[in-house]
Amino acid sequence: MARWAIAIHGGAGVDPNLPEASQEEAKRVLARCLQIGVDALRAGSSALDVVEAVVRELETDPFFNSGRGSALTRLGTVEMEASIMDGHGRRCGAVSGISTVKNPVSLARRVMENSPHSYIAFEGAEAFAREQGLETVDNSYFITEDNIGMLKLAKEANTILFDYRIPDTCSALAVADNHKNGMVMNGLPISIYAPETVGCAVVDCNGFCAAATSTGGLMNKMTGRIGDSPLIGSGTYACDVCAVSCTGEGEAIIRSTLARDVAAVMEYKGLPLQEAVDYCVKERLDEGFAGLIAVSKTGEVAYGFNCTGMFRGCATEDGFMEVGIWE
Amino acid sequence: MGWALALHGGAGDIPRSLPAELRDRRLATLRRCLDIGTAALRDGRPALDVVELVVRELEDCPYFNAGKGSVLTSDSTVEMEACVMEGATLRCGAVSGLSTVVNAVSLARRVMENTPHIYLAFEGAEAFARNQGLETKDPSHFITEHNIERLRQAKEANRVQIDYTQPMTKKPGMDPPADDNSQIGTVGCVAIDAAGNLATATSTGGLVNKMPGRIGDTPLVGAGTYANAFCAVSATGKGESIIRHTVSRDVAAMMEHRPGMTLHDAAARVVGATPRGDVGLVAVSASGEVCMVYNTTGMFRACATEDGHAEVGIWTDDGHSVSIGL
Numbered sequence: 001m002a003r004w005a006i007a008i009h010g011g012a013g014v015d016p017n018l019p020e021a022s023q024e025e026a027k028r029v030l031a032r033c034l035q036i037g038v039d040a041l042r043a044g045s046s047a048l049d050v051v052e053a054v055v056r057e058l059e060t061d062p063f064f065n066s067g068r069g070s071a072l073t074r075l076g077t078v079e080m081e082a083s084i085m086d087g088h089g090r091r092c093g094a095v096s097g098i099s100t101v102k103n104p105v106s107l108a109r110r111v112m113e114n115s116p117h118s119y120i121a122f123e124g125a126e127a128f129a130r131e132q133g134l135e136t137v138d139n140s141y142f143i144t145e146d147n148i149g150m151l152k153l154a155k156e157a158n159t160i161l162f163d164y165r166i167p168d169t170c171s172a173l174a175v176a177d178n179h180k181n182g183m184v185m186n187g188l189p190i191s192i193y194a195p196e197t198v199g200c201a202v203v204d205c206n207g208f209c210a211a212a213t214s215t216g217g218l219m220n221k222m223t224g225r226i227g228d229s230p231l232i233g234s235g236t237y238a239c240d241v242c243a244v245s246c247t248g249e250g251e252a253i254i255r256s257t258l259a260r261d262v263a264a265v266m267e268y269k270g271l272p273l274q275e276a277v278d279y280c281v282k283e284r285l286d287e288g289f290a291g292l293i294a295v296s297k298t299g300e301v302a303y304g305f306n307c308t309g310m311f312r313g314c315a316t317e318d319g320f321m322e323v324g325i326w327e
Numbered sequence: 328m329g330w331a332l333a334l335h336g337g338a339g340d341i342p343r344s345l346p347a348e349l350r351d352r353r354l355a356t357l358r359r360c361l362d363i364g365t366a367a368l369r370d371g372r373p374a375l376d377v378v379e380l381v382v383r384e385l386e387d388c389p390y391f392n393a394g395k396g397s398v399l400t401s402d403s404t405v406e407m408e409a410c411v412m413e414g415a416t417l418r419c420g421a422v423s424g425l426s427t428v429v430n431a432v433s434l435a436r437r438v439m440e441n442t443p444h445i446y447l448a449f450e451g452a453e454a455f456a457r458n459q460g461l462e463t464k465d466p467s468h469f470i471t472e473h474n475i476e477r478l479r480q481a482k483e484a485n486r487v488q489i490d491y492t493q494p495m496t497k498k499p500g501m502d503p504p505a506d507d508n509s510q511i512g513t514v515g516c517v518a519i520d521a522a523g524n525l526a527t528a529t530s531t532g533g534l535v536n537k538m539p540g541r542i543g544d545t546p547l548v549g550a551g552t553y554a555n556a557f558c559a560v561s562a563t564g565k566g567e568s569i570i571r572h573t574v575s576r577d578v579a580a581m582m583e584h585r586p587g588m589t590l591h592d593a594a595a596r597v598v599g600a601t602p603r604g605d606v607g608l609v610a611v612s613a614s615g616e617v618c619m620v621y622n623t624t625g626m627f628r629a630c631a632t633e634d635g636h637a638e639v640g641i642w643t644d645d646g647h648s649v650s651i652g653l
Contacts, residue, residue: 090571096542097449117541118567122424122449124540187443224451225444226423233549233573251445255417257549257576264577268584286417 002207003299004041007314008034008054008200010064012248012291013185014309014325023325025063026311030323033057034313037202038321047202047210047243048086048109055082055105055212058198062144064311066198067103070142070216072151073223078142080216081230083119084108087209087238087297094230097122100136101129105214108230110134119230142216154188154220185289186218186249190308197229199236199245203295205317209243211236211259218250228253233260241266242273244294248307252288256280262294274302281306329633330368331617332518334360334381336391336627338563338607339512341641343624349390350641356388357629357639358649364518365631374518374526374559375413375436382409382432382528385514389471391627393514394430397469397532399478400539405469407532408546409435414525414554414613421546424449427463428456432530435546437461446546469532481536513545515552515561519611521633527552527559527575534566544569549576557582557613558590564606564623572601578610590616598622 037054059067070078082104083094093112098104110132111120120128199213213236215229227250228235235246237259244259261284265276273296281304291305301314313323364381386394397405409431412419420439428434437459438447447455515529529552531545543566544551551562553575560575581593590612598606598620607621619628631637639649
């Protein structure tokens with residue numbers, strides 16, 4: 001019997017001034033979801049079942065940006081995406097452009113198990129969800145008041161940050177001000193940036209690894225934009241060696257194929273899990289901010305990030321359990 | 328070290344019974360594309376421009392499965408996808424679900440250069456193409472008679488046909504389809520220019536009879552397409568297999584993490600670790616090495632290097648040197 005381990009995240013890039021009450025709420029949600037995974041692993045569930053169950057829970061809770069509580073596109077709509085990968089056999093499924101499916105991660109699993117394909121998007125994915133009888137809800141179910149307000153702020157901030165046609169000093173000052181306050185993520189001041197993505201990586205008592213990631217994507221994104229979460233090798237990856245789920249600036253994660261790289265560094269460079277994670281966070285993220293969680297087949301957990309905070313939690317069979325936000 | 332390029336028009340179970348007329352048309356296109364790419368590299372054009380130029384040419388050719396000549400979904404529509412990536416900067420762009428954009432690869436480049444994102448799909452990608460003023464045509468422009476027939480046969484056989492590959496099994500009372508093999512999956516090009524810049528581009532219509540919305544390996548950075556400081560790779564074959572093996576990234580990862588490994592060794596290992604019949608790839612390395620490997624019956628392919636080596640081939644034993652226009 002191998003030792004099980006689980007790691008979860010609720011996004012990287014946290015506003016350093018996040019109110020105490022929100023921090024406590026985040027930790028409560030993380031601890032609850034982590035416990036669901038721990039209970040399932042103790043009961044002997046497979047890694048694949050556990051990552052799906054935990055991510056469903058994170059999607060359903062409106063606190064994090066996935067499922068209910070997803071970030072909004074420029075048009076004020078929700079377009080969710082998710083992926084899941086079973087390290088044993090490297091099977092995988094992914095979906096993008098989901099607007100009515102309550103739990104995108106479960107649709108990703110159906111794509112893996114019940115379609116001849118690995119990745120289905122937009123209308124085709126919605127049609128497949130109906131064919132599979134998955135629960136669907138009106139798009140408005142996913143939209144929260146908080147996010148409507150965030151979209152408004154994001155649009156204002158983007159105008160300031162990215163409208164280079166305005167030659168006055170006010171935009172430069174705004175940028176300087178934002179930098180002074182901390183960081184800009186995905187082109188947004190950290191105070192407005194809603195951490196993208198939830199994810200889970202698990203190794204079960206048989207030593208099988210699996211990972212799943214789900215997101216509403218980027219606040220104020222162009223419609224049709226696909227981020228790293230549904231991309232196998234970028235946001236999500238699992239093989240015989242480890243399982244990884246990433247979060248942060250999607251474009252930086254895609255360029256570096258971050259999740260696959262952790263596995264590649266372990267496989268080809270022979271580094272242990274935490275060193276592989278540290279190497280990839282340091283060497284791979286050129287100018288981007290991101291974070292990731294990972295487990296190895298031997299039951300280790302690891303995480304890393306290069307931005308202000310990552311909502312995360314992890315637990316191992318020997319009783320270690322941790323929920324945290326900052327370094 | 329000098330410039331080099333390699334291109335492909337799909338890998339799979341290409342039957343040796345392929346009618347000469349269809350074979351020759353494709354070989355002629357490969358040669359023409361090789362000439363175009365070679366001329367552009369000699370003119371000192373950057374690798375990124377060259378791979379875009381060559382893939383546009385392949386997209387415009389109706390005998391390959393990309394752009395005009397794309398295979399059809401189960402709804403008889405086309406949904407094209409493409410990806411482009413630059414090695415030195417790791418900049419990349421990708422598109423999926425296109426139905427009117429004449430050259431998907433050029434839209435992928437616009438996504439890379441003119442948006443804050445990397446990957447746009449379906450309606451959002453179409454809207455962006457219009458916003459950028461790229462050439463669009465009615466969806467019927469991309470649909471050829473061959474592909475209508477191919478879809479009909481695939482539906483009769485009631486299965487997703489992986490690219491054009493695999494001869495269909497004969498059922499009682501059903502004649503075997505006249506496999507004219509017109510449905511080559513995916514086109515791609517990799518190049519290194521005289522200044523040492525690496526770039527790759529891949530474009531496809533996907534699978535015959537695919538579910539609408541299906542995304543394959545082509546637009547996925549690290550699966551069908553990848554370039555870094557070590558090499559540039561474009562893969563083709565069974566998309567689902569290429570995705571789970573992150574084929575193109577894996578070649579680059581081996582080059583990077585295992586110092587001393589040659590491009591050919593890395594590519595051969597990755598292709599060798601993928602199920603037989605699933606994958607082919609073309610690649611160039613920072614040292615100007617060119618490599619074209621596959622574990623399928625064949626791969627439509629061509630390559631050329633500055634030192635004068637040039638070849639075009641389909642199967643293992645027919646690769647022959649060609650002279651490239653001087």
